[in-house]
Amino acid sequence: MSERIGWDRRLSVTADGKGLVGHAGAVLLHKLADRVGLTAALGGLWPGGQSATWRDRAHVLVTLAAAITCGARSLLEAERLQAHHAVLFGAAPSDSTIHRTLAGLDEPMLARIAKMRARVRRHVWQLLHLRPGGFPWLTVAGKRLRGWIVIDIDATIITSASDKIGAAVTFKKTYGFHPLACWCANTQEALAILLRPGNAGSNTVADHLRVLRDALAQIPNSCQAKILVRVDGAGATHDLLAHLEKLNTARRTVRYLVGWTITDLDEQAIARLPATAWTDSLDQNGDLQPGYHVAELTGLNQRTGWPDGMRLLVRRVRPSARHRKNLTALEMRTGWKYSIVVTNIGRMWGIAGSHHPQWLDALARAHAVVEDRVRAGKAMGLRNLPSKNWTVNAGWVLAANLGQDLDCWLRLLTLHDQDDLEHAEPNTMRYRLYHLPARLAAHARRRHLRIERTWPWAQTFALAWQRLIDLPALT
Numbered sequence: 001m002s003e004r005i006g007w008d009r010r011l012s013v014t015a016d017g018k019g020l021v022g023h024a025g026a027v028l029l030h031k032l033a034d035r036v037g038l039t040a041a042l043g044g045l046w047p048g049g050q051s052a053t054w055r056d057r058a059h060v061l062v063t064l065a066a067a068i069t070c071g072a073r074s075l076l077e078a079e080r081l082q083a084h085h086a087v088l089f090g091a092a093p094s095d096s097t098i099h100r101t102l103a104g105l106d107e108p109m110l111a112r113i114a115k116m117r118a119r120v121r122r123h124v125w126q127l128l129h130l131r132p133g134g135f136p137w138l139t140v141a142g143k144r145l146r147g148w149i150v151i152d153i154d155a156t157i158i159t160s161a162s163d164k165i166g167a168a169v170t171f172k173k174t175y176g177f178h179p180l181a182c183w184c185a186n187t188q189e190a191l192a193i194l195l196r197p198g199n200a201g202s203n204t205v206a207d208h209l210r211v212l213r214d215a216l217a218q219i220p221n222s223c224q225a226k227i228l229v230r231v232d233g234a235g236a237t238h239d240l241l242a243h244l245e246k247l248n249t250a251r252r253t254v255r256y257l258v259g260w261t262i263t264d265l266d267e268q269a270i271a272r273l274p275a276t277a278w279t280d281s282l283d284q285n286g287d288l289q290p291g292y293h294v295a296e297l298t299g300l301n302q303r304t305g306w307p308d309g310m311r312l313l314v315r316r317v318r319p320s321a322r323h324r325k326n327l328t329a330l331e332m333r334t335g336w337k338y339s340i341v342v343t344n345i346g347r348m349w350g351i352a353g354s355h356h357p358q359w360l361d362a363l364a365r366a367h368a369v370v371e372d373r374v375r376a377g378k379a380m381g382l383r384n385l386p387s388k389n390w391t392v393n394a395g396w397v398l399a400a401n402l403g404q405d406l407d408c409w410l411r412l413l414t415l416h417d418q419d420d421l422e423h424a425e426p427n428t429m430r431y432r433l434y435h436l437p438a439r440l441a442a443h444a445r446r447r448h449l450r451i452e453r454t455w456p457w458a459q460t461f462a463l464a465w466q467r468l469i470d471l472p473a474l475t
Contacts, residue, residue, distance in 0.1 A: 019441060024449060025434030026085055028414075028464055029066040029406045036124050036409065037474025038062065038402070041116045045109070060093045060101045065402035068381040069426075070434050075099055075386050087440060088449075099387070102395030110398065114192075114214065117405070121189075122220040123474045124409050128187070131416060136186050141362040142286030143351050149223050150185035151215055152370040153231045155202060158382060165390040168198035177385065179397065180207050182215035183373040185230075185366075188423070189408045190377060190401050191215035195394050202234040209243055216247075226253050226348075230367040233259030236342065238306065245307045245344065255348065257364040260312065260340035267330045269300035270314055270338055281315060282362040292317050294361040297340065306342075313341050313357045313364070372425075379426040380404055413471065414464040421460070432457045433464070 033039045042058035063085075067078035075095040082092035093101070105113070129135045138145045160167040160176040170178050178200045181193040192214035194207060201207075212229070219227070229244060236258050247254040260266070278293040297312040319327060319337040331337055341364040348354035381400030385393040407429065415421040421432070436457075439450045451458045 019439050021088065021438045021440050021449065022084060023070045023081060023434060024436045024438035024451065025429075025461070026066045026070055026081075027088060027449060028410055028433065028461070028468065029069055029403075030062065030089060031465065031468045032406055032410050032413075033062045033066070035468050035471045035473060036120055036127075038117075038120050038406075041120055041474070042113070045112050045116060057101050057104075059090075060098055061399055061402065063089065063093065064098055064399045065406060068400050069403035069407050071430060073381070073384060073386075099392060102387075102392045102399070103389060105391065105395040105398065110394070113398065114217065117402075118218050118220075120474065121218055121405075122222075124413070125187075125220050125223060127471065128412055131413065133416065136412065136422075138185055138366075140366050141282045141284060141359050143353070143359065145228070145348070146350065148226045148228050148348070149219055150228045150230065151191070151212070152183045152185050152367055152373070153180070153208065153212065153215075153229065154183075154370045154374060155180045155196075155234065156374045156378070156382075157198075158378075158385060160198075160385065162388070164385065164388045164393065166195070166197040166393070170198045171202060174198075177393075178202075179382075180211050181374075181377070182211050183370060184215075184219075185369060187408055187412060188373060188376070189218075190373065190404050191218040193377075193382075193397055193401050195390075195397050203237055205237050205239040208234075208237075208240050212243075224252055227255070229254065229256045229258075230364065230370075231256070231258045232367065233261050236260045241307050241310070241342070241344075253349075255343070255345045257341055257343045257345070257360070257367065259364075260342050262328075262338060262340055266297070266312075266314075266340060267328065267338075269297055271330060272300050273297070273314075278316070279358055282358050284362060284366060286362075294357045296357050307344060309344055309346065311343050311345070311360075313343065313361055315339050315341070315361055376426050377404060380407065410464065414467040415460070418460050418463070419457070433461055436461060 039058055039062050042061055043056065046057045063082050064078050067081045070081060072078040072081055075098050078098060079092065079095040082089070086092045125135070138148070138150055155178055157170050157172055157174055158177040158179060159174050167176050169175055176198050178196050178198050179193055180196060182191045183189065184191050192211050194211045194214070196207060208231070216224070216227070227247070231240070241256065241258065244254055244256045273295050277295040279295070280288040280290055281292040281294045283289050293316050295314050297314045316336040316338050318335070319331065323337050327337065341361065343360060343364070345360060346355055353359055377400070380403050381396065386396055387393050407426065411422050411424060411429070415424075421429070424432075436451055436455065441448045441450060451461050
């Protein structure tokens, strides 16, 4: 014990080190942005500078995205991290330069950036198809959804501690913003994020249609043959479901699973279900879940005005303590808590048993992974918006989105076989790779970034760097 207590004997701490680089994992993010063509593609969207004071806007956005991924929470923190990394990436933009860059991102420029991102994403997805194991197709309840791109739509709350343009009281009685986003469940990428005022509705059809349109534009044409869209109960509107049906063409199949707000008519139909209609539900491994039941409600619930062929699946569980105070009369009488999902899935080609209510219920419940994506987004820049200006905050959301892309691409392209890092959370990536210190040394006209060899993931860092070097560049 005495040795433990005296560990600091003859230890001094000074702030005079040289050649040290903190948050060295930023080099992986910058290298990735360069190799997949993101930096060059962004650079082509702005005219060349006419004076020495003109800052490369592409460099500003990429460095800001990397800083946010490494943990920066404000423009000032991003500036300080970039200033520290100037020895690696060149002169760092000030926070005022970052602010001017974000303030200049008007709607036409955001549209051009979105087109550029789609082009880069197409290249990245081609690389994913070529990696060992191929593209990350989803597996739900023991069945592989090969060929299906799964889009999850959900909204979240970004609270604000001060008065900002667009901040308002939200439906949860908090104060801030209410963005809506689409994530690709296959790759964990945030395909589109729509910043909205805090008082924006949860089931605003126009917003759902816009963010879905932007998300579909990010998916390469070669991957758009089979699309599955999953939305919670806020998406159960006539216009959204009708729009999803219209997206079906001779070359594209669009299926959906959408939560449903239970009405009196639904409860009347549920009450008419015979006991034999209920079957045990499945967990995500495909095993039976005794005590959780699913039934087909389609034939008993006759409604007009909804798409032809729409199916209703009802699930029942024993209510938890927090649900008991909100039970309906039917639920109190039967002792079950009910929920309904609507879908246009009859069968999914190539997936045996995809028409069964049990499997479709498991597929719908897999939408819960969107909560992980929301949490990861908030860990990478979306917990707080840094400015009072709406345009600057929208630009910050874009930079955070770019950072999420870089984080996803790095894990999928270079870490897919490394100690469960393919699906690692932001804090895990920061602890193992992004926040590593390193020593920058020069020898024989070359620079060497040296990671401490005793760090458990030092070789993982070096392997990721080598794999980035070996990536085919965007042409």
